[in-house]
Amino acid sequence: xxxxxIIYWIFTGLITAMLGIGSVYDAISAPEAMEYVMRLGYPGxxxxxxxxxxxxxxxxxxxxxxxxxxxxxxxGLMFDLIxxxxxxxxxxxxxxxxxxxxxxxxxxxGSYIYYHKxxxxxxxxxxxxxxxxxx
Numbered sequence: 001x002x003x004x005x006i007i008y009w010i011f012t013g014l015i016t017a018m019l020g021i022g023s024v025y026d027a028i029s030a031p032e033a034m035e036y037v038m039r040l041g042y043p044g045x046x047x048x049x050x051x052x053x054x055x056x057x058x059x060x061x062x063x064x065x066x067x068x069x070x071x072x073x074x075x076g077l078m079f080d081l082i083x084x085x086x087x088x089x090x091x092x093x094x095x096x097x098x099x100x101x102x103x104x105x106x107x108x109x110g111s112y113i114y115y116h117k118x119x120x121x122x123x124x125x126x127x128x129x130x131x132x133x134x135x
Contacts, residue, residue, distance in 0.1 A: 001121045008114035015107040016058050019077065023058065026051025040087045054080060061111070067119070074112045081105045 025033045026047050037047050053076060060066065060073035081104055088098035 001118075004114060004117050004121055008111065008118050011107055011111035011114055012061060015077070015104060015111055016062065018104050018107065019054055020058055023051045023054035027055060040084075040091065042087075050080065061115075070115065074108060074115075077108050078105070081108065 022033070026037075028051070029044070029048050033047050033051070034044050037050075038044055057073035057076045060069045061077075081101055085098045085101040085105070088101070
């Protein structure tokens with residue numbers, strides 16, 4: 001369980017750092033964030049909304065409990081990242097513009113996979129404690 005927990009926190013820490021910094025820029029409508037999104041053809045008012053949504057998603061992933069909210073948060077982050085990659089590809093952007101998005105996609109996927117492994121391990125440990133106590 002210790003190895004699983006360490007791997008989970010590595011993935012989760014990396015996505016929090018990567019996406020958290022960008023989310024703050026989006027939430028405050030930083031000029032770089034506005035330019036980036038508008039270059040992809042989206043309206044500027046979308047930027048702070050996406051920034052706040054990503055921040056809330058990251059908070060949901062970090063806060064213990066609330067498994068259903070975590071599922072939605074992971075899904076939302078994946079929709080955001082895959083949508084960003086799709087936007088680049090559909091514009092005909094070169095791979096150097098969209099390929100870096102694969103890294104956070106893989107990190108979110110890794111965090112999600114290890115979140116479930118951790119949950120499964122925790123449930124198994126709880127069941128074995130109950131059966132050992134005779135309840």
